[in-house]
Amino acid sequence: MSYLECKFRLNPFEPYNEIIVAQLSELGFESFAETNDEVLAYIQLAEFNESIKNACSEMAFQGVEIAFEMKEIPKENWNQKWENSFEPVLIDDFCIIRAPFHQAKSDFKHEIIIEPKMSFGTGHHATTQLMVKLMSSIKIEGSKVIDMGSGTGVLAILAAKMKASQVDAIDIEEWAFENIQENIERNDTLMVKPYLGGAEVLNQMNKTYDVFLANINKNILLRDIPLYDLKINKGGSLLLSGFFVFDAEELVLFMEKMNYKLLSSDALQDWSCLHFKKC
Incomplete structure (x- = not known):
């Protein structure tokens, strides 16, 4: 199974990164990652079609520069992409959400370990x-x-x-x-x-x-x-x-x-x- 990576470079980045994620979720994208100024969205290649492509390429917000590009990612590579961009999530001192490859931390009341599988x-x-x-x-x-x-x-x-x-x-x-x-x-x-x-x-x-x-x-x-x-x-x-x-x-x-x-x-x-x- 192969995935398609759609990359959206945003200027300014926030809060439009969250809005794009919400809209892409409705289009069938399964998972998301972020870099400093980019939203990376992933969808199964078999589920991608011309209608979704047009929706992605036509996405626009007033006063926001958006650069869109896409590429196919073989299945064996996509989990590595997640590991490269997945950082632990900290909610005050109440909870840490991390991946198995992150170092455990004891200064949180609750620890949740989630395997990042494009989800x-x-x-x-x-x-x-x-x-x-x-x-x-x-x-x-x-x-x-x-x-x-x-x-x-x-x-x-x-x-x-x-x-x-x-x-x-x-x-x-x-x-x-x-x-x-x-x-x-x-x-x-x-x-x-x-x-x-x-x-x-x-x-x-x-x-x-x-x-x-x-x-x-x-x-x-x-x-x-x-x-x-x-x-x-x-x-x-x-x-x-x-x-x-x-x-x-x-x-x-x-x-x-x-x-x-x-x-x-x-x-x-x-x-x-x-x-x-x-x-």
């Missing part, structure tokens, strides 16, 4: 960092937790390390389902139970949760939150991210109509994170 969810994205930070401020110990759209499993694994009583993780992508199983073993968090599928999997589960985590784009959240609601215990927490700050108000109004109270909000690099309580 979105290594902790570098602002939304993951926002969710981790928010999790540090709420009661996880003894709670029943679910991670919807779990990706590599960072949030689910963290919940297990925070002594949740039960942790489930759902993702619709097969690569994520396979990768999270590897990362569960790597982090010795075998209590995390992964499921393959979308929100419909919830209908097959005779379970409810105290903490519901969903780091997914806005449109999917608006579509699936009514299903999430059926699985959240009264007084339980719903943590949402995966959307821009300018989309937050729409989600807040939507949740208020469903009898949820906004407890807190946070933002990083134009991305938003919201914490709701089910009334």
Whole structure:
């Protein structure tokens, strides 16, 4: 299997690097890396087509210079590219997210080890960092937790390390389902139970949760939150991210109509994170 690397050189770089990643995710790109002034995006060559190529080459923002180029990368080379660009992610002194080839650090409360296999969810994205930070401020110990759209499993694994009583993780992508199983073993968090599928999997589960985590784009959240609601215990927490700050108000109004109270909000690099309580 070969991958295509699409390189976007940006001037200025921030915050447009995060915006490009969000847009490319919608086009089917599987993973991303960054250098000083470049976003590197990867997609399976078999999935790439003229429509995606045009969308990439026509990407533009007012006042931003974008240079776009692409090249094919044989499978045997792409993990090495990740290792060359993957740096540990530090969230205060609460959590470090690192790869196996990084040196272990003992001055963090929690350590999560993720193998960088061209997968979105290594902790570098602002939304993951926002969710981790928010999790540090709420009661996880003894709670029943679910991670919807779990990706590599960072949030689910963290919940297990925070002594949740039960942790489930759902993702619709097969690569994520396979990768999270590897990362569960790597982090010795075998209590995390992964499921393959979308929100419909919830209908097959005779379970409810105290903490519901969903780091997914806005449109999917608006579509699936009514299903999430059926699985959240009264007084339980719903943590949402995966959307821009300018989309937050729409989600807040939507949740208020469903009898949820906004407890807190946070933002990083134009991305938003919201914490709701089910009334």
